[in-house]
Amino acid sequence: MLQYASLTGVMKTILIILLVYYGIKILSRLFAPALLRYVTKKAEKQFGQQFNQYNSRQEQTKKEGEVSIDKMPNSKSSNKTVGEYVDYEEID
Incomplete structure (x- = not known):
């Protein structure tokens, strides 16, 4: 059975859609x-709590005046086969 939409039904649907859109x-x-x-x-x-936790953790591990080294630098051995160092002066 085939049904056709009435003009009033279409207008009501469009009106309801517009009212919902503008209401939102x-x-x-x-x-x-x-x-x-x-x-x-x-x-x-939340950020304030995380910041305070980070600060309190650092204060517990480090006292005033205490020095701590987090990472030791890699010891680089100089390569003597590169060449000879020549001292120079700049001339104006």
């Missing part, structure tokens, strides 16, 4: 700033 658009303009503020405050709090 208006509500997002009202609630988006509050939502963004909430998200930024939450992220700021």
Whole structure:
């Protein structure tokens, strides 16, 4: 059985779609700033906690005036077969 869409049914559908679209658009303009503020405050709090944990960990391991070496430099042996070093002076 074949059914045809009536003009009023099509108009109602288009009207409902437009109302939903503009309703979401208006509500997002009202609630988006509050939502963004909430998200930024939450992220700021989380980053602050991570920063404090990092600082407290460093304070526990290092006392004032104490020197620590994290990585020893690789000892490079000079290659004597490269050539002779010649001292020079710059002439103006």
